[in-house]
Amino acid sequence: MRLRDEAAGIAGEIAELRHAIHREPEIGLDLPKTQAKVLAALDGLPLEISTGQGLSSVTAVLRGGPGPVVLLRGDMDALPVTEETQLPYASAVPGAMHACGHDLHTAMLAGAARLLSTRKAELPGTVIFMFQPGEEGYAGARRMINEGVLDAAGERPVAAYGLHVTSQRLLCGTFSTRPGAMLAAADQITVTVRGRGGHASTPHRAADPIPVACEMVTALQTLVTRKFDVFDPVVITVGSFHAGTTDNVIPDEASFLATARSYSQESRSALAELVPQLIGDIARGHGLTAEAIYSAEYPVTVNDAAEAAFAAETIAAVFGAERGERAEFPLTGAEDFSFVLEQVPGAFVMLGACPPANDPLTAPTNHSAHAVFDDAALADGTALYAELALRRLART
Ligand SMILES: [Zn+2]
Numbered sequence: 001m002r003l004r005d006e007a008a009g010i011a012g013e014i015a016e017l018r019h020a021i022h023r024e025p026e027i028g029l030d031l032p033k034t035q036a037k038v039l040a041a042l043d044g045l046p047l048e049i050s051t052g053q054g055l056s057s058v059t060a061v062l063r064g065g066p067g068p069v070v071l072l073r074g075d076m077d078a079l080p081v082t083e084e085t086q087l088p089y090a091s092a093v094p095g096a097m098h099a100c101g102h103d104l105h106t107a108m109l110a111g112a113a114r115l116l117s118t119r120k121a122e123l124p125g126t127v128i129f130m131f132q133p134g135e136e137g138y139a140g141a142r143r144m145i146n147e148g149v150l151d152a153a154g155e156r157p158v159a160a161y162g163l164h165v166t167s168q169r170l171l172c173g174t175f176s177t178r179p180g181a182m183l184a185a186a187d188q189i190t191v192t193v194r195g196r197g198g199h200a201s202t203p204h205r206a207a208d209p210i211p212v213a214c215e216m217v218t219a220l221q222t223l224v225t226r227k228f229d230v231f232d233p234v235v236i237t238v239g240s241f242h243a244g245t246t247d248n249v250i251p252d253e254a255s256f257l258a259t260a261r262s263y264s265q266e267s268r269s270a271l272a273e274l275v276p277q278l279i280g281d282i283a284r285g286h287g288l289t290a291e292a293i294y295s296a297e298y299p300v301t302v303n304d305a306a307e308a309a310f311a312a313e314t315i316a317a318v319f320g321a322e323r324g325e326r327a328e329f330p331l332t333g334a335e336d337f338s339f340v341l342e343q344v345p346g347a348f349v350m351l352g353a354c355p356p357a358n359d360p361l362t363a364p365t366n367h368s369a370h371a372v373f374d375d376a377a378l379a380d381g382t383a384l385y386a387e388l389a390l391r392r393l394a395r396t
């Protein structure tokens with residue numbers, strides 16, 4: 001039987017696991033309930049299983065015959081969002097929701113482990129299943145790498161693949177990937193402007209940090225358009241800005257947080273150098289001081305050209321060419337699977353999971369309290385994980 005049909009045959013169980021994870025979402029690096037569900041789903045399969053030390057990860061190794069190693073990754077963590085979907089399996093935990101669809105990734109990867117386990121005898125190599133906590137800002141992938149996930153099979157994988165569902169833009173069941181940059185690098189800028197507080201009626205006797213911080217916010221947008229190549233795009237967004245308590249008091253400090261997205265090492269390095277310099281110069285120009293901390297978070301997610309082509313071929317061969325899209329542009333989101341792809345060539349593939357009743361162009365996006373991901377994507381996501389591993393092992 002074809003893997004795709006076998007995946008369809010266990011779609012009900014994959015959906016059950018997904019719903020169980022969805023009902024009890026956990027955030028960050030410590031996901032004991034999710035980890036227990038994954039371990040239960042893998043129980044009885046011929047896998048070498050280990051769990052994380054500093055995070056509740058699960059690494060499962062399926063050893064077939066002699067041959068190379070391939071890694072498949074699914075992330076497991078939820079977001080600090082209170083669900084408002086009214087789904088029958090909606091989150092039972094206020095303030096936590098699988099709003100990015102990682103519950104689907106976990107269930108699909110467990111499904112793929114099950115399908116490939118039945119082929120252990122004829123498997124021409126080894127598969128590492130990487131069940132990862134802490135994708136949403138905790139760099140869980142880097143932690144798993146530090147704990148040895150890339151060496152779990154005794155030798156480095158020749159290829160690594162990750163899947164990500166999207167609640168909008170793509171039609172349900174459509175896969176999308178591209179060679180080169182797939183997602184942006186995401187870094188954080190933390191700015192504190194220090195002035196001198198005083199009475200709002202006599203600003204000349206104080207050192208007001210608020211207009212200076214406002215100038216920095218707009219100057220950052222000018223920096224983007226004047227210092228960066230328009231064909232190597234950069235996005236800076238100030239998402240948090242705080243100062244003061246009331247209208248007649250000048251505060252001592254103003255502070256803001258920004259995210260910086262970029263697609264090349266040149267731009268990323270330039271951001272890390274130019275942003276703190278600009279902030280400091282503006283503060284000095286007004287006789288104030290400022291501290292700007294540029295924290296490197298997630299690198300650019302770069303698909304290996306050959307692996308992205310292989311993923312696209314696999315999608316076309318298994319599901320038909322009409323089910324695959326070559327993404328014209330990278331996305332401005334970021335992924336910590338980028339840490340894996342820095343060390344192992346591979347590809348990250350998006351999968352449309354927008355419910356057929358929703359218009360993909362207007363459906364609530366990933367991270368929304370209203371985001372809905374359709375179970376219909378589960379079987380094909382499971383099949384693609386398994387096919388990528390099987391075909392990649394057979395190729396070398
Ligand atoms: Zn997300």
Ligand SMILES: [Zn+2]
Nearest residue numbers: 100102135164
């Ligand atoms: Zn995500």
